[in-house]
Structures are given as C-alpha cells and as structure tokens.
Amino acid sequence: MKAFIFSIVFIVALTNTSFGQVSELVSDSFTKTKKELKNIIIYGSDTCHYCLDTKAYLKERKIDFIYYDVDVNLVKQREMLIKMQKAGISTDNLSLPVIHKSGTLFMNSGDFDKFLKRLIE
Numbered sequence: 001m002k003a004f005i006f007s008i009v010f011i012v013a014l015t016n017t018s019f020g021q022v023s024e025l026v027s028d029s030f031t032k033t034k035k036e037l038k039n040i041i042i043y044g045s046d047t048c049h050y051c052l053d054t055k056a057y058l059k060e061r062k063i064d065f066i067y068y069d070v071d072v073n074l075v076k077q078r079e080m081l082i083k084m085q086k087a088g089i090s091t092d093n094l095s096l097p098v099i100h101k102s103g104t105l106f107m108n109s110g111d112f113d114k115f116l117k118r119l120i121e
Helices: 002-037 049-060 074-086 112-120
Strands: 040-044 066-069 098-101 104-107
Touching: 040 049, 040 074, 049 112, 066 074, 074 098, 098 112, 104 112
Parallel strands: 040 066
Antiparallel strands: 040 098, 098 104
C-alpha cells in the first residue's frame, strides 16, 4: 500500500513539474513577444522624479514602453547593470532613468529636455 501511495505522489509531482516547465515556456514566449512589441525599456525608480516625468512624457505621447522599478525588482536591476557594462557605460555615476531603446542604452546625463527628445527620435 505504501508503494502504491508513493507511486501516485511521485507521478503527481512529476506531472506538476513537467506541466510547470511547459507553462514557464509559454509564459516566456508571451513575455518575449510583448517585449518585441515595445522597443523602449525604462529602468527607473518610483522615487525618482526624472523617472516619473519620463513615464508621463511617453504616456502623454501614447508611446508604448516597459517600465521596471529597479529599487523593487532586483533581477531587473542586475539586468540593467549587466547591459550597462556590456555597453561600456560606467556605473560610477549612474543616473536614472536608464533607457534601452532599439538596442541602444542611454541615461539622463544633464539636459533632461534633450534626453526626452532622444526618447521619441
């Protein structure tokens, strides 16, 4: 009887693991499709007024974007830092928001109006 119960538990656990991986694959492909539709990624913080102004600027112009709060989402914070290192951008003087647009990475480095115009070019 113990062997029978163990077999059922094992099969159920194996089935959940298998289907869990399938749902992750489906979820990942949906996420990738969603990211492909929106070519602007904003790495920012909800406590940063430049980040909030950038989001409002894009929403006002009905430009789609993906926003990650790097204070809360540490995985996306690490992703941002890795992208910056690969692009040769120093993280010593990090200024939010950091924008990833069509394969190019840039951040607000002083002239905020110029930065905003670069978003819609």
